[in-house]
Amino acid sequence: MSALYSNRHLDDGDLRSPLISPELVNPKKITMDEMLEKYCGEFGWWQLRNLVLTSLAWLLEGIHVMVMIFADREPAWRCSTSHCSSTAESVCDLEPGSWEWSGGTERSTMSEFGLICGDKFKVGLVQSIFFTGCMIGAGVFGHLSDSKLGRKGSLAMVCILNAIFGILTAFSSDYWIYALLRFLSGFSAGGTGLCAFVLATEPVGQSWRGVAGMSTFYFFSTGIAVVSAIGYFIQPWRSLYIAASIPSVIFIILVLPFLHESPRWCLVRGKLDEAMKTMQKIAVSNGKQNIPYGVILALDSEVNDGVSNFQSDTKEVINGSILDVLRSPVTRIRFLLALSINFFSSVVYYGLSLNAVNLGTNLYFNVALNAVSEMPAYLLTALMLDRLGRKPLAIGTMWFSGIFCLVGSLLKSTDGAWKVVRMVCGLLGIFGIAGTFNLLFVYSMELFPTVVRNAALGCVTQAVHLGAILAPIVVVLGVGVPFAVFGACGIAGGLLVIYLPETLNKPLYDTMDGLKEAETKTRLGSEIGY
Numbered sequence: 001m002s003a004l005y006s007n008r009h010l011d012d013g014d015l016r017s018p019l020i021s022p023e024l025v026n027p028k029k030i031t032m033d034e035m036l037e038k039y040c041g042e043f044g045w046w047q048l049r050n051l052v053l054t055s056l057a058w059l060l061e062g063i064h065v066m067v068m069i070f071a072d073r074e075p076a077w078r079c080s081t082s083h084c085s086s087t088a089e090s091v092c093d094l095e096p097g098s099w100e101w102s103g104g105t106e107r108s109t110m111s112e113f114g115l116i117c118g119d120k121f122k123v124g125l126v127q128s129i130f131f132t133g134c135m136i137g138a139g140v141f142g143h144l145s146d147s148k149l150g151r152k153g154s155l156a157m158v159c160i161l162n163a164i165f166g167i168l169t170a171f172s173s174d175y176w177i178y179a180l181l182r183f184l185s186g187f188s189a190g191g192t193g194l195c196a197f198v199l200a201t202e203p204v205g206q207s208w209r210g211v212a213g214m215s216t217f218y219f220f221s222t223g224i225a226v227v228s229a230i231g232y233f234i235q236p237w238r239s240l241y242i243a244a245s246i247p248s249v250i251f252i253i254l255v256l257p258f259l260h261e262s263p264r265w266c267l268v269r270g271k272l273d274e275a276m277k278t279m280q281k282i283a284v285s286n287g288k289q290n291i292p293y294g295v296i297l298a299l300d301s302e303v304n305d306g307v308s309n310f311q312s313d314t315k316e317v318i319n320g321s322i323l324d325v326l327r328s329p330v331t332r333i334r335f336l337l338a339l340s341i342n343f344f345s346s347v348v349y350y351g352l353s354l355n356a357v358n359l360g361t362n363l364y365f366n367v368a369l370n371a372v373s374e375m376p377a378y379l380l381t382a383l384m385l386d387r388l389g390r391k392p393l394a395i396g397t398m399w400f401s402g403i404f405c406l407v408g409s410l411l412k413s414t415d416g417a418w419k420v421v422r423m424v425c426g427l428l429g430i431f432g433i434a435g436t437f438n439l440l441f442v443y444s445m446e447l448f449p450t451v452v453r454n455a456a457l458g459c460v461t462q463a464v465h466l467g468a469i470l471a472p473i474v475v476v477l478g479v480g481v482p483f484a485v486f487g488a489c490g491i492a493g494g495l496l497v498i499y500l501p502e503t504l505n506k507p508l509y510d511t512m513d514g515l516k517e518a519e520t521k522t523r524l525g526s527e528i529g530y
Contacts, residue, residue, distance in 0.1 A: 028296070029296055029298035032267065032508070036203075036205040036282075037205055039283055039289075041205070042206065043205060044282070045285050050199075053258060054155070056251055058217065059222050060159065060162060060248050060251060061189055061192040063226060066353065067241065068127050069354065075102060075107040076102040077102060106236045107235055107237065124475065124476045128472050131465045132183065135186075135465035138194055138462045139458045140191065141195060143455050151195055155196055155199060156252070156256050158189070158190075159188075159256065161184075161187070162192065163245050166242075166248065186465075198262065201213045202265070202450075206505070206508070210382070210385040210504075211385065214439055216438070221372075224370070224371035225371040229368075230244060272296065279291060299510040300511060322458075324451075325452050325455070331447075337497075338463075340493070342444065343463040345398065345436050346464040348405065350467065350468040350472075353367075353430070355475050366423065374434035380435065385439060390439060390442070390502060390504055391498070391501075394439055394443060394494070394497045398497065400428075400431075401436065402488070403490075404487075407487075410480075411480070443500070444460050467489075506518075
C-alpha cells in the first residue's frame with residue numbers, strides 16, 4: 001500500500017477508527033486532466049514557473065541551431081595587389097593571391113577551411129550534416145524520454161552534451177573534424193526542444209495546454225536573437241562557438257536542479273507515489289487545498305474500465321513504442337500525416353531562416369529581424385488557437401507563408417528596392433510559418449497518448465530535421481528557386497492538414513486503449529446523430 005496515503009487522516013485517540021480506511025480499499029480514481037481541473041489548478045504559479053524554467057532549453061536550441069549562420073558565413077574580402085578588381089562579384093573571378101580576407105581567415109569556417117568556389121557546397125553540406133545529427137538525436141532521445149531516462153533525465157543529458165560538443169567544435173583542426181563535431185552537436189540538439197516541450201506542457205491542464213505550449217517558442221526566437229548579438233560582438237568563429245556554449249553550462253548549473261519530472265511520465269511508468277507528490281506540490285503552490293483523501297491518479301484506460309486493484313496501480317509499468325503507433329489504424333494515419341506536414345513546414349522555416357545569406361542585406365540585422373517577426377505570430381496563433389481550433393489555424397498559416405514565398409520567387413531583379421521587397425516577403429513567410437511551426441508541436445502532442453507521445457514526437461521531430469537537412473541544399477541554389485520551393489511546400493503542407501482530426505478541447509490520453517475507446521465513442525456518436 002502506498003506510503004503516501006497510509007493513516008494520514010486517522011485519529012490516534014479514536015480506537016473505533018477502522019485500521020484500514022475504506023478509501024484505501026476503494027480509492028476514487030481520476031485522470032490527470034481531471035485532477036488538474038478539480039484539485040490542482042490547470043495553470044497556476046507552479047506551471048508558470050515550470051514552463052519558464054524548462055523552456056529556457058528552447059533558447060539554448062535556438063543558439064545551437066542558428067550559430068552556423070554566422071560561423072559559416074562568407075566574410076568580406078579586399079584586393080591585395082594591383083591585378084585585383086574590387087568590382088568583381090566573386091573572389092572566384094580573381095587571380096589567386098590577388099585578394100585577401102578582411103580581418104584574417106579566422107572570421108569564418110569558409111575563410112579558414114577554404115570553402116569557396118568549387119568547395120562552396122561544403123558549407124551547405126556541413127549544415128545538412130548538423131541536421132542529420134538532429135534527426136537521429138530526436139529519435140533516440142524521444143525513445144529514452146518515454147522509457148528509462150524520463151523527460152527530465154533526457155533533457156539533462158542533451159544539455160550536457162550540447163555544452164561539451166559546442167566547446168569541442170571550437171577546436172576543430174580541419175573541415176571534416178568540424179563536420180563530425182557539428183553532427184554530434186546536432187545529435188544532442190535534436191532532443192533538446194522535444195524533451196523541453198513535453199516536460200513543460202504535460203503538467204498543464206487541458207484548457208491552457210495550447211497557449212502554454214505555443215509560449216515555449218518565444219524562447220527559441222529569443223535564442224536566435226541572442227546568437228545574432230553574440231555573433232555581432234564575437235565574430236571569430238572559434239570564439240563564437242565557445243560563447244554560444246556558455247548558456248548551456250549556466251542552464252545545467254542554475255536551472256536543471258529546480259525542474260521536476262513529468263507526473264504523466266511517472267504515472268505511466270508505475271511511479272504513482274512520485275506522481276502524486278508532484279501533484280500535491282502543484283496544488284499547494286497554486287494556492288489550492290490538499291488533494292482529498294482517497295483520490296488518486298489513474299490511467300484513462302483504468303478509469304474507463306473501472307479497475308479497482310489499488311496495489312496493481314502502483315506497480316504497473318505501461319510501455320509503448322513507435323511500433324504500437326504504426327499498428328493502430330487510429331494513430332497510424334495521424335502519424336504519417338504529422339510526419340509529412342512537419343517535414344514541409346520545416347523546409348519552409350529553416351529554409352527562410354538560412355536564406356538570409358542570399359538577400360543581400362545586413363546579415364546580423366536580417367537574422368535578428370526574422371527572430372523578432374516570429375514573436376507576433378506566436379502571440380496571434382496563441383490567441384486564436386482555442387477559438388479557431390488547431391486544424392484551420394494550421395492550414396491558414398501554412399498557406400499564408402506559402403503565398404508570400406511564391407511572390408518572393410517572382411522577384412527576379414537584384415536592385416536595392418527589390419531586395420527590400422524580397423526581404424519583406426521573407427519576413428512575412430517567416431511570420432506565417434513560425435505560427436505553423438509552434439502550433440504543430442501542440443497539435444502533434446495532442447494526437448498521441450502519453451505512453452507513446454515522445455516516441456511519436458521524436459519521429460515527427462526527425463521529419464522536421466529531415467526538412468532542415470534539405471533546406472541548406474535548396475538555399476545554395478540562389479534567390480528565386482528557394483522561394484519557389486518554400487512556397488510549394490507551404491501550400492502542400494496546408495492541404496495535408498485537412499485530413500487530420502481536430503484536437504481542440506480533447507483530453508490528453510494516457511494509453512492506446514484510452515484513445516481507441518474515445519475514438520470509438522466519437523464514431524458511434526456521429527453515426528447515431530449526437
